[in-house]
Amino acid sequence: MSTVTVAKKDFKAARRSKLLWAAAIVLGLIAAFVGYVSGNAPGGDTQQVRELFRVLTLILGILLPIVALVASYLAIAGEREGGGIKFLLSLPNTRREVFIGKLLSRNGIVAGGVAFMYVAAISTALTRHGAFPAAMVFGTLLVTLVYGGTFVSIALAMSSAAASRSRAIAGAFGTYFVLVILYVFPIVSFADIARWLHTTILGAERNPDLYNAVQYTSPYLAYRKAVNLVVPTEMREIVFMSSVPDEVSYGSVEANEALPIYLQDEFSVVVLAFWLGVPLLVGYWLFERADLE
Amino acid sequence: MPSIETNGLTKRFGEDVVAVDSLDLTIEDGEIFGFLGPNGAGKSTTINMLLDFIRPTEGSAQVFGMDAQREAAAIRERIGVLPEGYGFDDYLTGREYMEWAVETKDADDDPEQLLDLVGIREDAGRVAAGYSKGMQQRLAFGMALADDPDLLILDEPSTGLDPNGIQHMRSVIRDRAEGGTTVFFSSHILSEVEAVCDRVGVMNEGRLVAMDSIEGLRESASGQATIELECASVPEVDGVADIDGVGSVDVAGTKLTATCTDPSAKVDVVKRVDRRAEIVDILADNTSLEELFNQYTGGGRDGDGDVPTGDAVERVESQEASA
Numbered sequence: 001m002s003t004v005t006v007a008k009k010d011f012k013a014a015r016r017s018k019l020l021w022a023a024a025i026v027l028g029l030i031a032a033f034v035g036y037v038s039g040n041a042p043g044g045d046t047q048q049v050r051e052l053f054r055v056l057t058l059i060l061g062i063l064l065p066i067v068a069l070v071a072s073y074l075a076i077a078g079e080r081e082g083g084g085i086k087f088l089l090s091l092p093n094t095r096r097e098v099f100i101g102k103l104l105s106r107n108g109i110v111a112g113g114v115a116f117m118y119v120a121a122i123s124t125a126l127t128r129h130g131a132f133p134a135a136m137v138f139g140t141l142l143v144t145l146v147y148g149g150t151f152v153s154i155a156l157a158m159s160s161a162a163a164s165r166s167r168a169i170a171g172a173f174g175t176y177f178v179l180v181i182l183y184v185f186p187i188v189s190f191a192d193i194a195r196w197l198h199t200t201i202l203g204a205e206r207n208p209d210l211y212n213a214v215q216y217t218s219p220y221l222a223y224r225k226a227v228n229l230v231v232p233t234e235m236r237e238i239v240f241m242s243s244v245p246d247e248v249s250y251g252s253v254e255a256n257e258a259l260p261i262y263l264q265d266e267f268s269v270v271v272l273a274f275w276l277g278v279p280l281l282v283g284y285w286l287f288e289r290a291d292l293e
Numbered sequence: 294m295p296s297i298e299t300n301g302l303t304k305r306f307g308e309d310v311v312a313v314d315s316l317d318l319t320i321e322d323g324e325i326f327g328f329l330g331p332n333g334a335g336k337s338t339t340i341n342m343l344l345d346f347i348r349p350t351e352g353s354a355q356v357f358g359m360d361a362q363r364e365a366a367a368i369r370e371r372i373g374v375l376p377e378g379y380g381f382d383d384y385l386t387g388r389e390y391m392e393w394a395v396e397t398k399d400a401d402d403d404p405e406q407l408l409d410l411v412g413i414r415e416d417a418g419r420v421a422a423g424y425s426k427g428m429q430q431r432l433a434f435g436m437a438l439a440d441d442p443d444l445l446i447l448d449e450p451s452t453g454l455d456p457n458g459i460q461h462m463r464s465v466i467r468d469r470a471e472g473g474t475t476v477f478f479s480s481h482i483l484s485e486v487e488a489v490c491d492r493v494g495v496m497n498e499g500r501l502v503a504m505d506s507i508e509g510l511r512e513s514a515s516g517q518a519t520i521e522l523e524c525a526s527v528p529e530v531d532g533v534a535d536i537d538g539v540g541s542v543d544v545a546g547t548k549l550t551a552t553c554t555d556p557s558a559k560v561d562v563v564k565r566v567d568r569r570a571e572i573v574d575i576l577a578d579n580t581s582l583e584e585l586f587n588q589y590t591g592g593g594r595d596g597d598g599d600v601p602t603g604d605a606v607e608r609v610e611s612q613e614a615s616a
Contacts, residue, residue, distance in 0.1 A: 005393070005396055009389075010383075012383075012389070013383035013384045013385055017384065078382070079382075082380040083379040084379070084380055084381075084382050085346075086374075086377075086378060087379055087390075087394075087436065089346060089369075090344060090369065090372075090376055090437075091369060091394060091398060092366060092369040092370045092397060092398060092399075093366075093369070289348075291346070291348060292346045292347065293346065293347060293378070
């Protein structure tokens with residue numbers, strides 16, 4: 001009950017933030033723009049719309065972590081620095097209720113931003129193509145919300161660990177850099193570092209599966225692979241090309257099944273679950289033990 | 294059962310900062326307890342431990358017989374807190390904050406009535422973050438009063454309030470206390486505590502250095518009283534200095550000043566002088582609690598750190614260097 005009251009108050013205050021509304025509108029405009037410029041894919045109207053949502057997920061993959069981190073990095077640290085925590089915990093709320101309440105409300109805020117994009121994209125799709133591939137729309141929506149949730153969890157953990165606003169900002173920047181940039185940036189990505197350590201320092205034979213497994217620890221790549229689970233087979237994206245055996249063609253169903261289980265699309269569920277759950281446990285543990293002054 | 298009880302409650306920050314040092318405190322049901330001490334004496338740290346904002350290094354604290362750490366939620370159901378260092382930083386109006394407090398406490402109170410009680414009903418539609426410090430303090434006080442708590446914990450409650458506000462807050466506190474609420478009133482301002490409290494504990498450097506009623510504290514003061522007598526003519530001083538309890542006598546023109554080691558000797562001084570000269574004006578000055586407070590706390594942060602030994606005063610061995 002208290003959890004809901006905490007979440008309600010937090011959400012109510014957030015709803016009045018002009019910045020959040022501005023961000024939501026920008027997200028909606030981006031989606032509308034994508035909807036407007038897409039439509040050059042081969043195939044009929046439904047295929048055009050599917051392609052639109054696929055492009056949308058590519059954008060969300062990079063953009064949503066920023067949205068979720070910005071929306072959540074002050075959830076706890078801001079209350080601590082601003083003194084709101086004094087009221088929260090003087091009233092009959094436990095730290096757990098405050099933590100979970102914040103988690104719910106910040107997920108709600110991120111979901112609101114995603115909803116803006118989806119509404120804009122669906123509207124454009126219906127107007128231009130008159131098609132609504134429900135399975136793919138709702139499938140990608142679900143996966144996207146889970147993906148946003150992982151970064152809310154991570155930001156909340158950072159926010160619990162940081163006693164001040166400035167540290168929380170540093171944590172949010174650091175998270176994006178490490179969990180997104182360092183996985184996709186050429187030459188210095190984690191996979192490249194792993195390969196360099198493995199072949200140059202240890203002098204071992206190249207093992208693409210290993211490097212791809214390192215790469216797969218990113219929620220960003222897990223999201224791209226998880227999207228494969230909800231799109232038609234022929235639209236699946238082959239993320240780990242270097243692990244696909246030579247005799248299997250990229251576009252086939254077998255391209256996924258030929259991979260070791262820990263590189264298959266289905267494994268993304270495990271990776272996302274890890275990032276959804278573990279930061280929460282760590283963050284809650286830190287918050288529960290912290291001296292709040 | 295006492296409302297608050299601490300046993301050897303200790304909080305260290307890092308290796309060498311002892312904010313609260315083996316505090317044994319018992320606050321009985323229904324009393325208005327004044328928790329007095331200079332800045333940095335450990336008052337807020339003690340309150341923060343009672344509320345489970347911070348965890349004791351050693352010792353324990355109990356509120357209504359419940360462990361402050363393990364049963365924090367059950368304790369919060371029964372207390373009202375005006376915390377120190379709070380902030381209204383959400384974009385919510387005063388009314389919404391009050392409604393939130395009432396809802397969270399699951400209270401029957403009418404938020405409007407509480408807003409009215411603390412005098413901010415007219416401004417309740419404005420965002421609380423934009424309030425003046427005094428208005429925020431009123432709102433926070435009102436939120437603490439919701440659900441008629443069994444214990445009110447007030448940390449520096451008069452901060453930012455105008456004199457009317459202070460008066461009004463005192464009368465509300467007294468009302469609540471008459472209704473059976475225990476009040477824990479923390480302040481660095483002596484007159485505040487003097488005006489409302491039944492019993493006072495004085496904190497200094499993390500330790501409880503005195504614990505008594507206001508009268509008891511006054512009596513235990515080793516200070517002096519002075520009396521000034523303005524006479525119509527130059528008074529004669531023979532024998533005045535011989536009165537029991539009179540330390541010294543000084544005459545400057547028509548004004549006689551006697552310093553008394555025993556405050557009750559003042560009456561004898563007046564009687565004696567009055568026999569021989571017409572007294573026009575009397576100015577008596579008891580040892581103020583202010584001085585007493587300085588004695589107990591060695592002048593706080595601004596003093597030289599000399600704390601006299603005495604029955605109610607513990608010697609503080611080392612004084613933290615003033616920053």
